[in-house]
Amino acid sequence: DAGITQSPRHKVTETGTPVTLRCHQTENHRYMYWYRQDPGHGLRLIHYSYGVKDTDKGEVSDGYSVSRSKTEDFLLTLESATSSQTSVYFCAISRGREEAFFGQGTRLTVV
Amino acid sequence: AQSVSQHNHHVILSEAASLELGCNYSYGGTVNLFWYVQYPGQHLQLLLKYFSGDPLVKGIKGFEAEFIKSKFSFNLRKPSVQWSDTAEYFCAVNAMDSSYKLIFGSGTRLLVRP
Numbered sequence: 435d436a437g438i439t440q441s442p443r444h445k446v447t448e449t450g451t452p453v454t455l456r457c458h459q460t461e462n463h464r465y466m467y468w469y470r471q472d473p474g475h476g477l478r479l480i481h482y483s484y485g486v487k488d489t490d491k492g493e494v495s496d497g498y499s500v501s502r503s504k505t506e507d508f509l510l511t512l513e514s515a516t517s518s519q520t521s522v523y524f525c526a527i528s529r530g531r532e533e534a535f536f537g538q539g540t541r542l543t544v545v
Numbered sequence: 546a547q548s549v550s551q552h553n554h555h556v557i558l559s560e561a562a563s564l565e566l567g568c569n570y571s572y573g574g575t576v577n578l579f580w581y582v583q584y585p586g587q588h589l590q591l592l593l594k595y596f597s598g599d600p601l602v603k604g605i606k607g608f609e610a611e612f613i614k615s616k617f618s619f620n621l622r623k624p625s626v627q628w629s630d631t632a633e634y635f636c637a638v639n640a641m642d643s644s645y646k647l648i649f650g651s652g653t654r655l656l657v658r659p
Binding site: 465467469474475476477478479482484490492493524526528530531532533534536537538539 | 596635639
């Protein structure tokens with residue numbers, strides 16, 4: 435498996451609190467992605483990065499922000515968590531044209 | 546903007562039946578196409594990919610897909626499914642023109658009955 439780790443793997447948080455999920459890679463891939471997976475919706479792109487400090491919005495970016503200050507790390511922040519953001523979050527990395535490799539996922543519950 | 550449609554949301558087959566899952570994409574430029582599989586409780590894994598050349602591509606575990614440019618389609622096929630193929634299947638597309646923004650379809654849940 436590609437060297438990609440997500441942390442934490444599970445988190446329960448309260449409505450209104452900020453939450454940060456971390457994606458760390460050891461593959462030096464340029465592109466990094468954050469998705470959320472919900473039943474019936476597949477994987478929906480939240481934000482992605484095409485280089486250090488280069489990020490762009492995906493399909494469901496409202497309520498989320500990202501930062502990439504170095505190649506290895508891509509952080510996803512829920513600015514004020516809501517129950518609708520309860521989901522499984524996946525990070526992925528790629529070289530662009532090539533296939534993406536996925537992390538193990540983070541299960542987030544907002545209560 | 547890119548988009549991907551998977552029309553079959555749930556498919557139930559018996560072992561040894563043939564499989565075809567539909568995937569259509571919307572994008573005006575040159576695309577790269579992928580099929581991923583997600584087994585229960587696991588993350589996504591690549592089944593096969595198409596970049597250019599022969600429109601019929603073969604992947605792992607006996608899967609293949611055909612790119613039909615005129616139909617904007619990239620359907621997944623397998624001649625004879627096994628119980629172990631029970632999983633969720635996702636079609637995805639990216640393009641250099643959009644900084645390799647990788648967009649997925651909503652997925653197809655396949656249940657193979659022994």
